[in-house]
Structure formats: structure tokens, C-alpha cells
Amino acid sequence: MGIIDDLKMQYKMGGIAVQVIFWNLLCFLISLVFFYQFQLGIFNYPNWVALSSEPSVLVTKPWTLISYAFFHYGFGHLFFNMMVLHFFSTLFLTFFNTKQFLGLYLLSAFFSGLAFVIAYYFLNLSSAMVGASGAIMAILVATTTYRPLMNVRLLLIGNVKLWHITAVILVLDFMQFRIANTxxxxxxxxxxxFGFIFIKLLQNGIDLSRILNNPFKKSKRAPFKKVHKNYPKSAPKPSSRIVVKDKTQQQIDEILDKISQSGYDSLTQEEKEFLFKAGK
Structure with a gap:
């Protein structure tokens, strides 16, 4: 019970990125029980779990545009993806909230899966796909689009710009496009x-993550609406609240500038805790 309790605590306290990693781990354990062929040493996913490139199969099983992004072909595939997801999600959540993270993960998985089916249809190829790589790439490129000059410290290399990492990964994908794992x-x-488009739309006031958060629900907040109200003499003036908010925002901006110049690891523990509380 000690290990189970510890896992429950990590799931509750770890945040949305850790929870997504837990979902992937759970799906992998399920696949070991039901889809792993021990005689052959391979996973054999049915077409109601993996994403088939056949449009006729997709029409009857549309949920596979999401389900495929939580299953993997092996422990190495899972381990690498989850390590990369943890690293990139830390960068993304420095600037954006948990709903935007989850929305980007699911919507980019949907878009990547749809692109896979359409591309294979025109290439006259047939296959099936599992893995979270498309969604992870969306998180990386989204963060890079928002803060391309952010410094990231890499082992044995030192500080590099975030856009350098993204550029190398994209070039490798282009180079291997027709060699293996098309x-x-x-x-x-x-x-x-999709990650690039997500940020560009967000910068123009369109948050695609709202699609998964009741898009028909009217916002309780009325942005940019100025209201004049008379306050009794005994009531505290609202100006003090505005000052506090301005100071908080100023401190957040200073921390974000420090991250963009020196990387997330340059923050003090107090700054990290402040940024974490401010993002709630």
C-alpha cells in the first residue's frame, strides 16, 4: 500500500504533465496484458486502439485519432517519449496553463493522426500507428514559437537556444521522412x-483549448470592460488591489525575462515557487 499511496500522491501533486505521463504508463501496462505477443516479442494492437491509415476503418472507429497517442510499441518507445514529454512540458507550463497544455496535447494528437491517414491515402500506403510523438512535437514547437530565444541547459553541451533544439529535431525528421517510419x-x-498554429492563434486571442472546455459556455469575465462604481466612504478603495496586481504581474514579467535570457534552471527556488503559485 505504501507504493500505491506514493503513486497516488505523485499523480495528485505532479500536475497535468505528470498525469498525462501516468495515463501513458497505465495504457502501456494494459497493452502488456492484452496486446503483447510474448512468443514473437511484439505488440499487436487491434484497429480499435491503434490508428489505422485506412479511411474506412477510421470512419467506424474515430476515437482512435486520440487513443493511439497513449499507447506505444515498446518500453524504449515509451521511455524516450515520456522523458521528452516531461522536459518539454516543463518549458510549456512555464508560460501557459494546464488547460492549454491538455488541449494542445489532445488536439495535436487528433491533427497529427488525421494528417497520417490523409498522407498515407495519397501515398497509397497502409499501416497503423501508436505513440505520443506528434503531440510532444506540438508542445515543443508551441513553446519555441512563443519563446524562441529561451536558453535551455543541455548535459555536456551547456546553454543553447530553444529554437536550435527544435530546428535540429525538425531537420532530422525531414531527412528521415522516406527512409524509415514514414x-x-x-x-x-x-x-x-499544429503547435505553431496554436500559438499564433492564441496570440491573436483565439484559444483552441477552449474547444475541450465547453466552447458554448460564456466566459464569466468581461475583458476590457470598464465599469464605474461608487463606493461608500467606509469601504476600502479598489486602487490598492490594482497596485498589488500590477506588482505581481511585474514580478512575473521579470522572472519570464530571466528565463528567456538564462533558462529555467537559473531561477532561485523562491522564484520557481512564486511562478508556480501565480500560474494556478
Whole structure:
């Protein structure tokens, strides 16, 4: 019970990125029980779990545009993807909230899967796909689009710009496009494109993550609406609240500038805790 309790605590306290990693781990355990062929040493996913490139199969099983992004072909595939997801999600959540993270993960998985099916249809190829790589690429490119000059510290290399890392990964995908795992590289590039579009739309006031958060529900907040109200003499003036908010925002901006110049690891523990509380 100690290990189970510890896992439950990590799931609750770890945030949305850790929860997504837990979902992937759970799906992998399920696949070991039901879809792993021990005699052959391979996973054999049915077409109601993996994403088939056949449009006729997709029409009858549309949920596979999401389900495929939580299953993997092996422990190495899972381990690498989850390590990369944890690293990139830390960068993304420095600037954006948990709903935007989850929305980007699911929507980019959907878009990447759809791009895979369409591309294989025109290439006259047939295959199936699982893996979170497309969604992970979307998270990386989204963060890079928003803060391309952000410094990231890499082991044995030191500080590099975030856009350098992204550029190298994209070039490798283009170089290996027709060599091996064509479907995977299509998903990577589609996810990268979606991550770019997601941020550009967000900068123009369109948050695609709202699609998964009741898009028909009217916002309780009325932005940019100025209201004049008379306050009794005994009531505290609202100006003090505005000052506090301005100071908080100023401190957030200073921390974000520090991240863009020196990387997330340059923050003090107090700055990290402040940024974490401010993002809630």
C-alpha cells in the first residue's frame, strides 16, 4: 500500500504533465496484458486502439485519432517519449496553463493522426500507428514559437537556444521522412505545424483549448470592460488591489525575462515557487 499511496500522491501533486505521463504508463501496462505477443516479442494492437491509415476503418472507429497517442510499441518507445514529454512540458507550463497544455496535447494528437491517414491515402500506403510523438512535437514547437530565444541547459553541451533544439529535431525528421517510419515522421511534422498554429492563434486571442472546455459556455469575465462604481466612504478603495496586481504581474514579467535570457534552471527556488503559485 505504501507504493500505491506514493503513486497516488505523485499523480495528485505532479500536475497535468505528470498525469498525462501516468495515463501513458497505465495504457502501456494494459497493452502488456492484452496486446503483447510474448512468443514473437511484439505488440499487436487491434484497429480499435491503434490508428489505422485506412479511411474506412477510421470512419467506424474515430476515437482512435486520440487513443493511439497513449499507447506505444515498446518500453524504449515509451521511455524516450515520456522523458521528452516531461522536459518539454516543463518549458510549456512555464508560460501557459494546464488547460492549454491538455488541449494542445489532445488536439495535436487528433491533427497529427488525421494528417497520417490523409498522407498515407495519397501515398497509397497502409499501416497503423501508436505513440505520443506528434503531440510532444506540438508542445515543443508551441513553446519555441512563443519563446524562441529561451536558453535551455543541455548535459555536456551547456546553454543553447530553444529554437536550435527544435530546428535540429525538425531537420532530422525531414531527412528521415522516406527512409524509415514514414508515418511517425508525418505525425511529428504535423504536430509541429499544429503547435505553431496554436500559438499564433492564441496570440491573436483565439484559444483552441477552449474547444475541450465547453466552447458554448460564456466566459464569466468581461475583458476590457470598464465599469464605474461608487463606493461608500467606509469601504476600502479598489486602487490598492490594482497596485498589488500590477506588482505581481511585474514580478512575473521579470522572472519570464530571466528565463528567456538564462533558462529555467537559473531561477532561485523562491522564484520557481512564486511562478508556480501565480500560474494556478
Amino acid at each position: 508515418g511517425g515522421h508525418i505525425a511529428h511534422l504535423a504536430g509541429a505545424f
